[in-house]
Amino acid sequence: MTGRPSRRQFFGYAGAAAAGAAVTGGAVASGVVGLSQDTPSTAAREISPYGVHQPAVAAASPKHAELVALNLLGGVDKAALGRLMRLWTTDIVALTSGRPAPGDTAPELALGNVSLTVTAGFGPRVFALPRLTAKRPRGLDELPVMSHDRLQTAWNGGDLMLLVGADDPVSVVHAVRRLVADAAPFARPVWRQTGFWNGTGSDGTPVTGRNLFGQVDGSGNPAPGTPEFEQTVWSDEPGWFAGGTTLVVRRIKLNLDTWDELTRSEQERAVGRKLSTGAPLTGTAEHDELDLEKRDADGRLVIAENAHARLSHHSTNDGRRIFRKGLNYVHDTGAARESGLIFLSYQADIAGQFLPLLARLDAADALNEWTTTIGSAVFAIPPGFQPNSWLGQELLG
Numbered sequence: 001m002t003g004r005p006s007r008r009q010f011f012g013y014a015g016a017a018a019a020g021a022a023v024t025g026g027a028v029a030s031g032v033v034g035l036s037q038d039t040p041s042t043a044a045r046e047i048s049p050y051g052v053h054q055p056a057v058a059a060a061s062p063k064h065a066e067l068v069a070l071n072l073l074g075g076v077d078k079a080a081l082g083r084l085m086r087l088w089t090t091d092i093v094a095l096t097s098g099r100p101a102p103g104d105t106a107p108e109l110a111l112g113n114v115s116l117t118v119t120a121g122f123g124p125r126v127f128a129l130p131r132l133t134a135k136r137p138r139g140l141d142e143l144p145v146m147s148h149d150r151l152q153t154a155w156n157g158g159d160l161m162l163l164v165g166a167d168d169p170v171s172v173v174h175a176v177r178r179l180v181a182d183a184a185p186f187a188r189p190v191w192r193q194t195g196f197w198n199g200t201g202s203d204g205t206p207v208t209g210r211n212l213f214g215q216v217d218g219s220g221n222p223a224p225g226t227p228e229f230e231q232t233v234w235s236d237e238p239g240w241f242a243g244g245t246t247l248v249v250r251r252i253k254l255n256l257d258t259w260d261e262l263t264r265s266e267q268e269r270a271v272g273r274k275l276s277t278g279a280p281l282t283g284t285a286e287h288d289e290l291d292l293e294k295r296d297a298d299g300r301l302v303i304a305e306n307a308h309a310r311l312s313h314h315s316t317n318d319g320r321r322i323f324r325k326g327l328n329y330v331h332d333t334g335a336a337r338e339s340g341l342i343f344l345s346y347q348a349d350i351a352g353q354f355l356p357l358l359a360r361l362d363a364a365d366a367l368n369e370w371t372t373t374i375g376s377a378v379f380a381i382p383p384g385f386q387p388n389s390w391l392g393q394e395l396l397g
């Protein structure tokens with residue numbers, strides 16, 4: 001997956017900027033400081049924290065990321081949550097521009113130009129608090145347990161969520177430390193997950209990254225900046241949640257040992273796409289449309305009945321789409337290693353878009369043999385904030 005970005009990739013990337021990732025430090029048309037058509041995407045940059053939407057949702061996947069889920073302490077009510085959101089807003093504005101947050105105990109670790117982003121979310125229990133029960137976004141409920149799930153309580157649920165991403169892992173760890181410290185009077189962490197993603201080709205241009213199976217992962221996504229993306233991701237509910245979205249976090253263990261026993265063509269059949277380019281087995285280029293009717297000389301469907309790309313494709317799901325952004329993870333215990341994918345899915349409505357897809361894949365997906373979901377959580381991602389407002393103000397102000 002090297003070479004110049006396709007038109008779709010390039011515009012998808014620029015579209016991400018247009019969709020909310022306006023950039024500090026000057027009026028830059030592309031929205032990304034230090035990145036032009038001739039400049040590799042590895043160029044250092046700052047992503048503005050401001051926008052109609054929280055900016056990281058539509059932006060390219062970060063190289064390094066940490067997710068933290070926190071549970072509210074007893075007695076934290078709507079007003080207290082509002083105080084925490086004001087604090088976090090101040091922190092986010094400082095940290096994303098490379099300045100220490102107020103009270104920062106390690107100010108030298110606050111670096112600029114590392115593409116730092118912070119996304120915050122509210123779990124379903126926030127909408128059980130007095131005066132917030134009528135504000136729950138449509139479809140925001142914990143997911144039912146699927147037949148292939150082997151959920152571990154250590155990776156489940158959460159009342160609040162922070163997703164911090166950057167080009168540099170030190171900046172991620174520092175930002176999380178600051179945000180979690182400021183949350184201490186209100187909430188305590190219940191799980192943390194760290195992950196990594198490579199969305200840059202060897203020549204520095206943006207590409208669709210790969211998961212640890214080696215698959216190109218993300219090709220079928222709606223491209224940021226397109227009407228398809230807008231309809232898939234942003235809520236159009238009237239009221240405080242307009243411009244928000246929802247996030248599903250699934251921690252999915254990959255059995256690399258048994259996967260590695262397959263032939264390359266068995267691996268490709270499980271998804272219905274080629275490992276080399278990510279192209280559908282019925283096409284030649286990554287973004288070619290899938291031909292779900294095509295049969296081989298023996299009359300067999302080229303993209304198998306249980307292939308992951310067939311079962312999850314919008315054309316076989318009444319037009320339902322989601323926007324996926326994976327993070328690879330490894331979890332080492334002594335010499336033992338677990339590998340997997342932190343599967344992140346954004347959509348306007350979890351019950352209406354994500355859940356039917358998940359249930360369909362749980363029933364029949366070829367990939368189920370090598371994947372096991374061990375953690376699950378859902379969050380409402382409030383709309384973005386502006387210089388004169390704060391995160392979640394429409395809900396908590």
Ligand code: HEM
Nearest residue numbers: 215216217218219220252271309312313314341357358371
């Ligand atoms: C570890 C588990 C998973 C792996 C390794 C995986 C991998 C992939 C790969 C390689 C593709 C094809 C390339 C692409 O379009 O991005 C794909 C497509 C897709 N996957 Fe997954 N996936 C996993 C779990 C899920 C889950 C849980 C869902 C949703 C419930 C899902 C929904 C989709 C969708 C909607 C597509 C796009 C289909 C299209 O429009 O062509 N995947 N996935």
